[in-house]
Amino acid sequence: MTERGFAHPEALIDAAALAAALGAPDLVVIDITKSLPNENxxxxxxxxxxxxPAALFLDIDEVADRTTQLPHMLPSPEDFARMIGAFGIGNDTRVVFYDQKGMSSAARGWWMMRVFGHDRVAVLxxxxxxxxxxxxxxxxxxxxxxxxxxxxxxxxxxxxADLARVRRGLxxxxxxxxxxxPAARFRAEAPEPRPGIRGGHVPGARSLPHLDLLDDACLFRPAAELRARLAQAGLDGTRPAIAMCGSGVTACAIALAAHLVGLPEVAVYDGSWTEWGGRDDTPVEIG
Structure with missing residues (x-):
C-alpha cells in the first residue's frame, strides 16, 4: 500500500495479502455488509x-445499543466487549473487515474496533x-x-460525536x-431511505460523498488525491472535524481516509442524519 503514499497503510489490506494471511491463528475476517433499508x-x-473462506458475518444492528430506536448505535464498552468476544476476537487478534459492495460499511467495523481501543484492525x-x-x-x-x-x-x-457535541461545535x-x-440526499433532491426523516443537511455541513474517496474499483484513491478531496470539504487538519452520513456507517470511510493520509482523528456522529433529520428541534438546510 505504501506506493500510494499513505501515512497509515496498515489500515488497509489488499486481496492478495489477505489471501496469504488466511488461516493464521490470530486472524479473524468479518463480512460487515449493511445495506440501506430501501434496498430490500x-x-x-x-x-x-x-x-x-472462514469469514464470519457481523450485523451491526446486533452489535449495537438495543435501548434506542436509532439504528446500530454503539453499545456500551461492556456490551461491545461481550459481543465482539463472541466472534473469537481478543485484544491480540488481527481483524479484517470487508463488505460485499466494495466500501460501504467495512470502515464502520474499523471505526468501532478503534473506538473501543483495538488498533489491530484493517479494511479489505x-x-x-x-x-x-x-x-x-x-x-x-x-x-x-x-x-x-x-x-x-x-x-x-x-x-x-453525539448531538450535543455537534451542536456545541457548530x-x-x-x-x-x-x-x-450522496449529494442528492444532502441537497434534499433524493428521498431518505428511512421513513419519517426530513431531507436536507445540517446547516454549515459540507458534502463529501464517500464514493468520491474511491476509484472505479472501489479502492481508496492515492493519498494526494484523498488529501485534495478532503481539503476541498474543509478537512485539512486545522480544525476539529466530525463526519456524518445517514446512520453513522459511510461516515466512517471519511474517518478512515483522514487516518490513511495522516490527518488528525475525525470523529463520527453516530446518530448522524437519522437522528438530526428525525427530530423537530434541529434546523435543516436544503440545497
Missing amino acids: RDDRAAWRAAHI DGGLPAWRAAGLPLETGEVPPPPPVRFRASFRPELV ADGDLVLVDAR
Whole structure:
C-alpha cells in the first residue's frame, strides 16, 4: 500500500495479502455488509451464498445499543466487549473487515474496533469485488462460530460525536462537519431511505460523498488525491472535524481516509442524519 503514499497503510489490506494471511491463528475476517433499508437486500443470505473462506458475518444492528430506536448505535464498552468476544476476537487478534459492495460499511467495523481501543484492525481495500477480481476462492454456507474469548474494551470518546457535541461545535464555529451521503440526499433532491426523516443537511455541513474517496474499483484513491478531496470539504487538519452520513456507517470511510493520509482523528456522529433529520428541534438546510 505504501506506493500510494499513505501515512497509515496498515489500515488497509489488499486481496492478495489477505489471501496469504488466511488461516493464521490470530486472524479473524468479518463480512460487515449493511445495506440501506430501501434496498430490500438480505446481507446475511448473500454472505452465505459467497464469502471469503472462514469469514464470519457481523450485523451491526446486533452489535449495537438495543435501548434506542436509532439504528446500530454503539453499545456500551461492556456490551461491545461481550459481543465482539463472541466472534473469537481478543485484544491480540488481527481483524479484517470487508463488505460485499466494495466500501460501504467495512470502515464502520474499523471505526468501532478503534473506538473501543483495538488498533489491530484493517479494511479489505475494494472489498469482496476486489477479492473476486483477483480470482480468489469463495466459500458458501454457514461458518462455525469460534470459541468466545475475552475482549477488554477501552473507550476512546474523542472518536465519537453525539448531538450535543455537534451542536456545541457548530455554535462555537470551531468545527468542520462533513456529510458522506450522496449529494442528492444532502441537497434534499433524493428521498431518505428511512421513513419519517426530513431531507436536507445540517446547516454549515459540507458534502463529501464517500464514493468520491474511491476509484472505479472501489479502492481508496492515492493519498494526494484523498488529501485534495478532503481539503476541498474543509478537512485539512486545522480544525476539529466530525463526519456524518445517514446512520453513522459511510461516515466512517471519511474517518478512515483522514487516518490513511495522516490527518488528525475525525470523529463520527453516530446518530448522524437519522437522528438530526428525525427530530423537530434541529434546523435543516436544503440545497
